[in-house]
Amino acid sequence: MLVLLLACFPVPSADAKPAAPPPAPPVPSMGEVVRLHMSQHLASAIITRDSVIHGNVSVAREQLSWMANHEEPEPLMDSGRVWVEALHSAARAGYQGYTVKEYGLAVGREGAACAGCHESLKAPLSQVTSTRPAAPKGHADLSTWAINSMWTGLIANSDAAWSAGAGALSSLPTDAAGYAVGMPGPAASAALVTLKEQSGAAKAASDRVARGEAFGQVVAACGSCHAEVGAISPHH
Numbered sequence: 001m002l003v004l005l006l007a008c009f010p011v012p013s014a015d016a017k018p019a020a021p022p023p024a025p026p027v028p029s030m031g032e033v034v035r036l037h038m039s040q041h042l043a044s045a046i047i048t049r050d051s052v053i054h055g056n057v058s059v060a061r062e063q064l065s066w067m068a069n070h071e072e073p074e075p076l077m078d079s080g081r082v083w084v085e086a087l088h089s090a091a092r093a094g095y096q097g098y099t100v101k102e103y104g105l106a107v108g109r110e111g112a113a114c115a116g117c118h119e120s121l122k123a124p125l126s127q128v129t130s131t132r133p134a135a136p137k138g139h140a141d142l143s144t145w146a147i148n149s150m151w152t153g154l155i156a157n158s159d160a161a162w163s164a165g166a167g168a169l170s171s172l173p174t175d176a177a178g179y180a181v182g183m184p185g186p187a188a189s190a191a192l193v194t195l196k197e198q199s200g201a202a203k204a205a206s207d208r209v210a211r212g213e214a215f216g217q218v219v220a221a222c223g224s225c226h227a228e229v230g231a232i233s234p235h236h
Helices: 002-008 030-053 057-069 074-095 100-120 138-155 159-170 186-204 208-229
Strands: none
Touching: 030 057, 030 100, 030 138, 030 208, 057 074, 057 100, 074 100, 100 138, 100 208, 138 159, 138 208, 159 186, 159 208, 186 208
């Protein structure tokens, strides 16, 4: 019986070579490691920004916690340490706060830190801003475009994008009726005053620090109003 079994399974030759192992996955370059991690930074900052705008403080706080505490790759720490530390510091201060305003200022300061790093490392960010809507559908359409353009201007150090967004912001309604809000409460009323003030500050801001502060105030004003009138986005 043993002889029959051996006959069914030929014994490998002593000269047979073992099968080659599968090729190892390519090791990403230092530049690729940094690029991929920067995309995580950007995604987190945008989620924080949009959550603040919609008054969703729980999601904003989660993202600020991640930004404050996650580990950075070594190549980034070697080349942009001062800006990474500024980014973490801004997120940490926001995470330790409790208000929409504190979270808004945190994301504005995150954007300013990103801008400093991009400028110092000469990161090739696009400075092209989209065309302003010719016929915006209510304040939400124009304000969304304005904030996106200001954000691009902030993190990409683009004067053109920032100025376009700040100019659009200054044309938004300045009273509750323009936002289809009847008899707003104190938080919404204060937010509309802040939004009007900060549109002027945004137009005058010429450096990333001032722009980061103005941006933070703007998104916080939006969030304060939305939270009070119950306009929190369902998908954040």
